Each structure stands twice: as C-alpha cells, then as structure tokens.
Amino acid sequence: MAKETGKKLIAQNRKARHDYHIDDTYEAGLVLTGTEVKSLREGRANLTDGWADIEGGEAWLHGVHIPEYAQGTWTNHTARRKRKLLLHRREIAKIEKAVSTPGVTLVPLSLYFVSGRAKIEIAVARGKKSWDKRQAIAERQATRDVQAEVGRKIKGMTG
Numbered sequence: 001m002a003k004e005t006g007k008k009l010i011a012q013n014r015k016a017r018h019d020y021h022i023d024d025t026y027e028a029g030l031v032l033t034g035t036e037v038k039s040l041r042e043g044r045a046n047l048t049d050g051w052a053d054i055e056g057g058e059a060w061l062h063g064v065h066i067p068e069y070a071q072g073t074w075t076n077h078t079a080r081r082k083r084k085l086l087l088h089r090r091e092i093a094k095i096e097k098a099v100s101t102p103g104v105t106l107v108p109l110s111l112y113f114v115s116g117r118a119k120i121e122i123a124v125a126r127g128k129k130s131w132d133k134r135q136a137i138a139e140r141q142a143t144r145d146v147q148a149e150v151g152r153k154i155k156g157m158t159g
Helices: 014-019 034-041 087-100 130-155
Strands: 006-013 022-028 051-055 059-061 085-086 106-114 118-126
Touching: 014 106, 014 118, 014 130, 022 087, 022 106, 034 051, 034 106, 051 087, 051 118, 059 087, 059 118, 085 118
Parallel strands: none
Antiparallel strands: 006 106, 022 085, 022 118, 051 059, 051 106, 059 085, 106 118
C-alpha cells in the first residue's frame, strides 16, 4: 500500500469556535489502538463533548467519541476512553500555566491525518458569554451585508 501524504480531515469541532475565544492552538499526536485508527480511517469521530487536561506532566484527551470498529473482535476499544496526547515538555508546561488561570480550558478543534499519522489540534480557550456570541453573529451578518452590497456595486446593480 502506498504511503499517505497530505492532510485528511476526519472531524471538526465547529461548536468550539462559537462557544470559546481561542487564545492559542497546538498540534498533538495521539496514542491510539489499532481498531481506533481503523475507525478513524473510515472518517468516524465526534469531538463535540471533548476536552483535554494536564495530569502528572502528561496531556490527556477526554470525552472524544471514536466509535468501535465494525469488524473489530474482542480487541475492540471503548468509544470514550481517555487518550494520551503527544506534546513536547515545554508545550505541556506552557499549556499547564495557561490552563491554571480561572476560566481557561483546553478544547479539541479538529482531528486529522498528516502523512498517515493521527493528529489533533487543541486550543487554549476562554468561554464566551451569551452577549459575546450575539455580538459575533451580528458582526458576521454585517460583513455579509457589506460584501453583498460591494458585489452589487461592482455588477452595476445599484438599487
């Protein structure tokens, strides 16, 4: 079988960008079992309820749902087990320092393969208030309206 190249997206946590202010992002490797990798290659994963933390100088991923592999036998994995993240020591120290402040958490943003290896993008994030979310939606709508008006002007369809 030919070696994979490039980036293949498996799952994305769109809700995280809506619910949190993203301060910093990191790419981490994952320690997985064989059936987890096969399930991910089928494009099956859910990051919505996922979160990460630092325990004993190691980074751990919790709550990410990787369903059991359909052709798996008794060696199959549990769907929501705790998975170790592979990061450099200084990255872990930097994350631990950031997460120690109140209101800051570590959330997964996307899960993908890079050159055949499973990677996860995690972010140091602060929770948004409901008014922040409404403000972000209003800003998006305003920029859409401006772009639409610019497009009309360019086409000569002023109204």
